[in-house]
Amino acid sequence: MTLPANATRLPHTVSDQPFDPDAIYKYTDAQKALFEASQLRLMWWKFRRHKPALISGIFLAVLYFSILISELLAPYNLETRNSSHIYAPPQAIHLFHNGEFIGPFVYGFDYKLNMENLKREYVPNLEKVQPLRFFCSGEKYKFWGLFEASFRFVCPAEKGTMFLLGTDRLGRDVLSRIIYGARISLTIGLLGVGVSLVLGIVIGGMAGYYGGLFDVLSQRLIEVIQSLPSIPLWLALAAILPITWSPIVVYFGITVILGLLDWTGLARTVRSKLLALREEDYVSAAQVMGASSRRIVFRHLIPGFASHLIATATIAIPTMILGETTLSFLGLGLRAPITSWGVLLTEAQNINAVALYPWLLWPVLPVILVVLAYNFFGDGLRDAADPYK
């Protein structure tokens, strides 16, 4: 839509004359509430009806809240070793002892080394009743590395143990490590997806809206990036990260790597959607009204396929979590002492864990649950955000 050379663009005008929407037809309050509801409110109403999505959303919210207070939730510190309880199996929580109610407690272990097969054998000793303590003062920790504290929601009995999911080869509590691992595993997805969303929308949006040389260049770049085999590329990038970097910096490095590789698909979809949508009448109308490119893209075009973006993003997050797990499992991603679910699974990567210490595989469960929850959540969000449905 080219303008004559001597023409100037009209200013963007919206009439400020009074306007009575009820002039033709009088709506009931209920109708009014529906019709006047904001886009977000409409989405929420639709989302609410999608029960699996709602439950998944709550589950994820709880998990994300938990990473703020991992120290308070975990019964032990991340690196606490209990050398007298190596490879201890999970301790079950009981409520009744000899028919008498005494609240949640675990039975302490009797340890014996089986000299026949050199297996550490732990037998619950029904004499050793170790009631769990709640809102208690447990092992000292540094809250977010800032200040020392000892308050915990649940602690083992004094001189007792509480390994609800057992311990690993160095006597560390698996449950506590899973709780701490959530910090890394859940956020690596967000950061990575954030990077790839921004890159995808900006590059894809510009390519789709402006077209021309930028489009050609960006599409070729995307093709190059997509044609690189991902695992060797991860290998190379992970090897570049210097070993002396602190694990936390390495963690950010991995996140950015995952994000930098992941935006291409999104950019392509954004571009093709924009190519289709920019021919719509309402875009022409906005252009005629003199709206700027930015306003047209962000105000008129993006909401048109927001549902798609949301779905992509929510499905990308579990992909990132799985990506981190894969990388760490292969020994390329995070490494001890950083503890993520992938790192925990790496440590369970041998026949002994499967055959003798199956509780070391527990970190699989949160990975599966989180991935499933994100998929349901994304499904519900997409349905809710789709204006055509």
Next chain:
Amino acid sequence: MKIFAVLLALLAMLSIPARADEAPLLAELVKAGTLPPEAERLPKEPRVMTIDEATGRTVGKRGGTIRTLMSEQGDLRLMTVYGYARLVAYNRSIEMEPDILLGYENDKNRVFTFHLRPGHKWSDGTPFTAEDFRYQWEDILTDKDMERGGLDSALLVNGKGPKFEVIDDLTVRYTWEEPNPLFLPALASARPLDIYSASAYLKQFHAKYADPDKLAAEVAKERVKDWTRLNIRKSRSYRFENPDLPTLQPWQNKTYSPANRYVFERNPYYHRVDQNGAQLPYVDQIVINIAESSIIPAKTGSGESDLQERYLSFADYTFLKEGEKRNNYTVRLWTVGKGAAVALYPNLNTNDAGWRALFRDARFRRALSLGIDRTQINQVLFMGLAKEGASTVLPGSPLFRDELGSAYAEYDPEKANALLDEIGLKRNAAGIRLMPDGRPLDLIIESTGESSLEADVLELVTSDWADLGVKLLTRTSQRDIFRSRVAAGETNMSVWAGVDNGAPTADFSPQEFVPTDPYQLQWPMWGTYVSTQGDAGQKVDDPAAQKLVDLYKQWLVSEDIETRKKIWEEILDIHADQVFSIGIVTATLVPVVVSNKLHNVPAEGISSFDPYGYFGVYEMDAFWMD
């Protein structure tokens, strides 16, 4: 002036009646006339092995197949190690005996005369004679075209090689001007020094003998640069990679690479017989299946191996034990024969000047050693069944003394911290000590990542050293890269096992404790310097290390056992005092899985590459299957 004369008379006295029956694998061939009968295949005087109650063994029947698991083609070399047919070989008390040789004379470690067995043949039936020694010496080892970069260090005394003579068809002689005590041990080693080769076969790949056109065609076919490369490729007997290369080992490879399943068949011309005259080995075939090393414990536990020690670790014991009844095998625990199961090596030749200065300070090395809680490591990883101690010889060695093992090996973080303070390493706000040049003490330990044991030990050491203000980081790289990086001085510290031969007598060379080899992890450059007579590497510029080199030189020329013992003691004392390597646990145990159908495998043994050759000195050719 003693002359070690090993006499042939003993063997000659025992006239063994030739047996009429054949090993099952060969019976058909003999019947069909494609293979001569056993009596004609054996040397006129075979080596008679005594397989009796004294060694806890029974005379077996021949036939059957042993299945075992390996992780790559390169592991085929273990068949040379397990087979352990050597010119001279150690018996299970680690005394040297002639094996392939009928006998030898050793005049003061200067003149070695070897007598071959009359009628001894290679696995393809061609005679094994002095010509095979002459070919290897004249046309390979000292041939200019072969560009071997000089003789092996075991053949050199003060940079000079021996004089080689062929006395007659079955007798050869090597003569040095100065004593060479390393010669015979090198021949008996798990990785033997090659001083003979199958010349009848290999001459077709040597420009001096081969038809030039045929040779050029072979070079083109194998896609190698020239005939020397072709010759090398065809002649690597240790690696067992060329199925056409004749061998003297009990089993020979029959499978061309690449493959996932290698079949080794009995050598029909093998030179050993049992006391009843039956040609060894008892077992007809060894089948090697290639599997990823991390799943070898799982496969072994499900009964896919009849004899397995490779790639099993102590941590697998419980799992393997569970499968014992179901899969009809027994798990035995052998003692690892290395000086230490895990040891840390500060690289005294690192390129990093700051670290080099620190590592050269004995107080720093002692402090690091004192700061490790070995008892905890032993309890956590070995259930207390290993021994805690420095990297030295094993308690089983006559050279062992308690004070060697306990030197700087007790857990004393206070003393360690005091030593580090004394050196002047101050702590920063985070509690990490600073190097004199201001960098934090981030000590990167290089590992091959091959054993999970190393990783676990390092994890425990990490927290111990954090108390000292030393931050430990681990970097893993593949073994070849690891070795070349260490040798190039690009690493600061590495983790590996202790010395290979953990239980030496004073007659064994102390070379593993002295800078003698470019692959030594604590002083690669000094090792290069000494082994190349000063042509490469760096001059030894540490008084204690120089003292070791001097002592080693004295050991080389000393002739009586008392002097040698004194030298050994002094060397070990220097090591205990200087902590050139930081040993952590020793005498660890390793599971050996043996099928219940397989007999004559010792219930207890020492698992070591050199000098035991794993199953080598336990005479794997006498193992037999039901």
